[in-house]
Amino acid sequence: MAIRKLTDLKIKAKIREIEDLQFSPQAKNALVGDGEGLYLGISKSGTASWLFRYMDHGKAKSVGLGGYPSTSLQIAREKAQTLRDARTGGIDPVQAKKAVIREQKLQLAKAKTFETCALEFIEFSRPSWKNVKHGQQWTNTLTQYAFPVIGKNGISDIHADDIVRILSPIWQTKKETASRLRGRIESILDWATVNGWRKGDNPARFKGHMEYLLPKVRAGAQTHHPSLPYEKMPAFMKELHSQSGMAQYALEFLILCASRTGEIVGAKWEEFDLAKGVWTIPAARMKADLEHRVPLGARALQILTIIRPFSGKNFVFVTGKKDVGMSTMAMAMLLRRMNVTDITVHGMRSTFRNWAGEKTTYPFQVCEQALAHRLPDAVAAAYLRSDFFVNRVNLMKDWATFALSECKY
Numbered sequence: 001m002a003i004r005k006l007t008d009l010k011i012k013a014k015i016r017e018i019e020d021l022q023f024s025p026q027a028k029n030a031l032v033g034d035g036e037g038l039y040l041g042i043s044k045s046g047t048a049s050w051l052f053r054y055m056d057h058g059k060a061k062s063v064g065l066g067g068y069p070s071t072s073l074q075i076a077r078e079k080a081q082t083l084r085d086a087r088t089g090g091i092d093p094v095q096a097k098k099a100v101i102r103e104q105k106l107q108l109a110k111a112k113t114f115e116t117c118a119l120e121f122i123e124f125s126r127p128s129w130k131n132v133k134h135g136q137q138w139t140n141t142l143t144q145y146a147f148p149v150i151g152k153n154g155i156s157d158i159h160a161d162d163i164v165r166i167l168s169p170i171w172q173t174k175k176e177t178a179s180r181l182r183g184r185i186e187s188i189l190d191w192a193t194v195n196g197w198r199k200g201d202n203p204a205r206f207k208g209h210m211e212y213l214l215p216k217v218r219a220g221a222q223t224h225h226p227s228l229p230y231e232k233m234p235a236f237m238k239e240l241h242s243q244s245g246m247a248q249y250a251l252e253f254l255i256l257c258a259s260r261t262g263e264i265v266g267a268k269w270e271e272f273d274l275a276k277g278v279w280t281i282p283a284a285r286m287k288a289d290l291e292h293r294v295p296l297g298a299r300a301l302q303i304l305t306i307i308r309p310f311s312g313k314n315f316v317f318v319t320g321k322k323d324v325g326m327s328t329m330a331m332a333m334l335l336r337r338m339n340v341t342d343i344t345v346h347g348m349r350s351t352f353r354n355w356a357g358e359k360t361t362y363p364f365q366v367c368e369q370a371l372a373h374r375l376p377d378a379v380a381a382a383y384l385r386s387d388f389f390v391n392r393v394n395l396m397k398d399w400a401t402f403a404l405s406e407c408k409y
Helices: 008-020 073-088 093-111 114-128 133-150 160-171 175-194 206-213 230-240 246-257 261-265 298-310 330-337 347-359 364-370 378-383 389-403
Strands: 030-035 038-042 048-056 059-068 278-281 292-295
Touching (some): 008 030, 133 160, 133 175, 246 261, 246 298, 246 330, 246 347, 246 389, 261 330, 292 389, 364 389
Antiparallel strands (some): 030 038, 038 048, 278 292
């Protein structure tokens, strides 16, 4: 086969020929050969790049050698000869190039720490999270538990014993936190593997791996959010009224509406119809991904009226002068200032549910809808078309009457 067919003059003439035709119907890409597998591909716009083409077990393959003229004809010939020599030695140039790229990524990974990758993954995932607080939750748990152990380790140097060291101290005592943390570490490592920064099995995977490296959780070890006995709610609300600040109103509003913390701190004025006394939380902000209507009683509406002058243009419950939703920890910190350390903010929902179940005759479905819970029976839930709003108006009115029975407002 003839070799060294091309010269710089021939190449430039061919490029000019193609550029002259780029806006005509005859315009097309061109491939000109120098011989023995070396080709110059020229696009319709006139850009050109070198290719080494060959057959491997009946399959056509090609390796890019760089653009022209930055890669000169002479350099392209030298690169092509190197690949021919490799072929003679039984090396597939395409696979060899892929191996070089993988090795380069692994070398780069040594400079990328777990902490760096974790923060990059959080930013990568942030647009897909429906709740803006998720990013902060990821950062908080990783900063508290994972970064002190493996934060400075190279992402390619994370092993099963590292994961065990992170999870063991909280595996039995903080099951939900530990489970979420393991899943987050697993996701970060999967992402790093896909990007070529590590290889092999994921050391944080649970099935067939961590389930045999971490102890079985004791029966009854999983704990629920500590809640206030409903008999103590009137006295608690009286004490709450002696407090001050936006967190006090937020916590009272949360109790009266039996809402989740995220629903309260993310509440916006556009969600409220004060004339009708209805708060409509969009599906994107709900745990069950379903729109939820909350009936607002007299005290709940009064709270909104009181805080309106001190609130934001968008967010209802704010901290300071900025129009930003209140921190998820604000109400928890209020409980600490009240020296109430044996219950949680989320536990207030359990207090409501226990009261509704033991002190009222409202149907199960009505009480569950008040908490925006999915029904445990999937078949029954599929046929359920009502949100029992009218019934819930009365339920929440009765709840407010009981909870506020020792208060003056």
